Amino acid sequence: MIRLGYQIPFFNFPGATPDNVFENVAAQAVAAEKSGFDTVLVMDHF
Numbered sequence: 001m002i003r004l005g006y007q008i009p010f011f012n013f014p015g016a017t018p019d020n021v022f023e024n025v026a027a028q029a030v031a032a033e034k035s036g037f038d039t040v041l042v043m044d045h046f
Contacts, residue, residue, distance in 0.1 A: 005039035006032035 008028060011021050029040045 003038040004036070005041055006035075006037040007041045009043055011043070 006028070008025060011025065013024070016024055025042065032040050
């Protein structure tokens with residue numbers, strides 16, 4: 001069985017601000033889950 005992960009390597013993507021970064025990353029994680037990804041990975045430092 002193949003398992004696929006979705007990695008978010010940075011938080012400074014277009015349109016990201018300190019005020020909306022959490023909402024944007026959470027939305028990406030939800031979209032990844034709905035698309036069938038098994039894991040969402042994010043960076044752990046800035």
